[in-house]
Every structure is written in structure tokens, then in C-alpha cells.
Amino acid sequence: MPCSRILASLLLLVSPFVLAGPSLQLSQSLPLPPEQVMQPYPEVSVSMLHSAKELIAAFDGNDYQLTTVEQSKTLPSYFVENLPSDLNALPVSQKTTGFIRLLLPTIKVVNERILLVRDELNRLSAKPKSQWSEAEKRWVQTLSDSYAIQSGEIAELLLHIDIIPAGMVLAQGIDESGWGTSHFAIAGNNLYGEHLPHDGGKFLTTPGGQVKVAAFNDLYQSTASYMHNLNTTRAYKELRLLRQQLRTQKKLTGYELVQSLLHYSSRGQAYVDNLRALIKRHHLDDFDQTRLNTSDSVRYRFSDDG
Template sequence: MTANTDSKSNAPTPTDGQTKPRKHVAAAYAILGIGAVSFMFTGWWLLTQRVPPPPDFAAFEDVDARKDAFFGYFLPLVEMRNQEILKLRAELLLLSENRDSLSGRQQRQVLQLAQDYEIEAFDITEAGDWDTLLRRVDVVPPSLALAQAANESGWGASRFALEGNNYFGHWCYVEGCGLIPDSRPSGARHEVAAFDSPQQSVQRYIRNLNSHDAYNDLRMKRSELRENDELITGLELAEGLTQYSQRGQEYIRELQAMIRFNNLDELDEPEALPLGTQTTQ
């Protein structure tokens, strides 16, 4: 599923330069043109305005500057999507507690959501089906999303990122749905999906981890952490990505190394969430 085959060779390696996550947050304000405002306003701004296109990451000769630009641009997009998911999750928890008395409209909404998250034959009356849905409607730690975006897109310099806004290596299988990899084997039909915007790529990535059968282990680990009131971290959930790349465990170790070296795990702490969105995990 990775898109690294057509990425540019001048991308920083996981050990090129070390920057602090909070610097990435400050960089996000400047890159997105928001100014010195609260994170609560930042979320509103992203929801109501067109997010500017990403900067030319390859133009940054300084490794730390490129990392600040990359993480700074994508961090608000990931956190915005997580905020939306947490709100939806809270609503689902309430509906689950009252599943025997849902209105027809509420039942239709839940059934549609179950379909969107690729749950077959969802039964409103079955507690187990609700548990499955709640395991899928949950956040992806910022550290994991940022590390994968950097890894899969060559720090924003890959052909698929530049031409198709694809920062996570998503494939598609309908002719014309994306870009044909230069290294695609003869007879293969997959393309690398093209998106209208980086936000769309982020949304598709999170939905993919939350719905595809290949990432059930990731979702089970996340649910276990939540049930034990433990922090949901990218270092932990990366272990559930064995099927994301043909490199398997090597890919997982690489992501974890990127998270540790760049201190991205600090972004998974509750206090790192935007103002007004802290939640108990």
C-alpha cells in the first residue's frame, strides 16, 4: 500500500535533524495563515474555510525547517478530524446506552454509519455490534498519522503527493481513479488514489485504519488501551500495521523510530490536544 516507489530521493531520513512537536504547532499557524489565535478557533477556522494548499516541502533545504513545515501543516488536519470523530463517538455512546428506544431516524443514522464503516448486517439490538462500531469510530494518534504521512509521501515530495494529494499511499482499483505507479508490475490493475485536497487524503487514511479488516489488530489494541484507561499512542498502534506495507515489521520499526526521534509521541498526550477538546481516554 505504500507509495514510496515514486518518491523523490531528497526527502529527510527518519534520523535527519530533531525538532520539538510544539514547534510544529507554532509552524501550523504561520503556514495556514491563522495568526495568534486559540486552538479552539483554529478548529472552527479549518471547518469553515478552504485550507491553503501545502507549501513546497522539497524547497526547504534545511531539514528542521522542512519538518516544521510538514508536521505543522498536517497536524491541524489530523487533530480536526480526530475532534470530529470524538464528537461522533460521544453521540454513539449515548445512543448505545438507549438502543432499545431509538427513533426510526436515529436507527437509520446508525445503520448508515455502520455501513460507512464497513460493518455488515449491523443489528441495532445487539450489544456486540455496537461494540464493533465503537471500536471503529475512534481517533488515530497524531504521532502515527504524521509519521506515516512523512514516510509514505517522502516528506511531501513524492510524485503521488505532488500530483494526487496522496500522502498515505492509498491504492484504488478502478481505471482512472488515480495515478499509475511507474513500477507497477505487468498485469497489475491498481493505481495510487488521487484526492482533491490533503484534507481528503487525511480523512481517507483515518477511515481506512478504522474500517478495513487488515487493521483489526490496531483497533483491538486501541480498544484495550481505552478500556484500561491508558494513553492511546502511535507507538502502540503501529504494531497493528503489519499489512499496511509489504515491508511488515521493518515498516513498523521505521515508523516507531520516526515517532521517537522526532518526539512525536508528545503529541499523543491529552494536554497536546487543541484547547477545549481534552478528553479522558
């Protein structure tokens, strides 16, 4: 069960990061799910930053504003790999809009990769299994293993392999990380309160070691792991069924889907109510229809002394 509030005094323990599920060795035409992408960022030079103020200045200098994104429905490919340690030093309006801006492109690219996998699954469903290539059969089997699906049926895979609306991802990231200011978020890129998975990996822990929380190399891995968790864990079966229903009705939004998160936090309905309030107040569902502009990609990384 993800934790919303844990002691801020923590110790970071390091062990090798483990991807969810085995690596796929397949034809380049068969897309990897986001949690298995080893190098998610574009191959461009990294701009090193030292403070949240520098990031805001970079966004403003490139006219990356939320109002512009809403009007143009276009999101720049500005990927922020980790968090600054001083977001709280910004004025409230800069902190809130800055956090949304730094996370949105990562959410979009993870969801777009999920859609690539869904498109390929839909393509395969249109032809008999007897006509699948060996690579396609292995790809479907590996996906089934990764998403804990025994049937191997495409209909079941499509229930599990689907996007999480940007408004819901943003709201949970805001709530769980305190707008990117918690120790878990800064030291371990853990924006969503994920506990250490059973197969191990990097983790954060309280000094007594009672609580182990997953840590990630970057915000992409954190976001991809969080979505994989929602798409596989038995506790979120209701979420997946509701998502399928909302997709059929063309009503799939963060505001609607968060009602299925009663088991995500010990706060239950109060947690859901807070997520909905965040989505409504900050218009977080307004970004689902944006498209990612990949013509001019930028990468930002905060140095350890930032």
C-alpha cells in the same frame, strides 16, 4: 496494500471522487463521520501561497511553533489544503517542522469528528433501541453499512469508529510521502500511500498503468480516507483490537499502536521500526492532548504554479 516506494514519474488521471459510503440525510444533531463531510474547512477566506517558504513565514509570523503548541496544549486552526511542490528546497529543520505544522490541525479536526460520532453512539447505547428515533435508526444503519459492520451493534461500531493517534498519522504521512515531497503527495494529496479503492475515484498511475494510487481533492479528504481505511479493512482488525485494549488501559499512543501495522507495507517489521523511530525522534506523540482553537481559523492553499 499501501505502497511506500513507487516510481516518481506518474500520470494523473481524473475521475469523480467517490466518498466512502452513502451520504447521510439526517438531523443536524447527528454528526457525519469525517469521510462523509463534503465541506470540511471553515468558511473563511483562503490565503493563496506560492512556495513552502511563504507558508513557513506565515506560521512564524503568527507564532505557530511546535514548542508553543506543546507548552500551551493548544493548536491553532490553520488548515493547509494542499502541499507546496518545493518543501525540499527548505533547510531540513524547516521542512520537518513545517510538514508537522501543516498537517497537525487537519489530523486533529478529523479525529475530533470521529469523537463526535463516538459520543453520539455512546449516548444511544444508554437507552433501549425501542426509544431510538427513526433518524437515529437510519444513522446507525448507515454507519454500519459504511464501516462494513453486519451486526449493527453499537459495541461493534465503537470498535471501528475511533481515532488514530496523531503521532501514528504523522509518522505514516512522513514515511509514505517523504516528508510531503513525493509526487503522489504533491499531485494527488495522497500522504499515506493508499491505493485506488474498489469503488473508484481520482487516481495516480505509473505510465504503464500497473499501479493506481488514490488521489484526493485536499489533505482533509486524504486523511479522512486513510483513517476510514484503517477502521474498516479486514487486514487491520488487529489494529482495532489493540486500540480498544490500549484505550481501556489509557495507553493509546501512536508509538504503541503502530506495532499493529505489519501488513500496511511490504517492509513489515522494518516499516514498524521506522515509524517508531520517527515518533520518538520527533516527539510526535506529544500532540495527542492538544485542543484545537477555533476562534481564529485560517485556510492556506497553494496555487498550481507554486
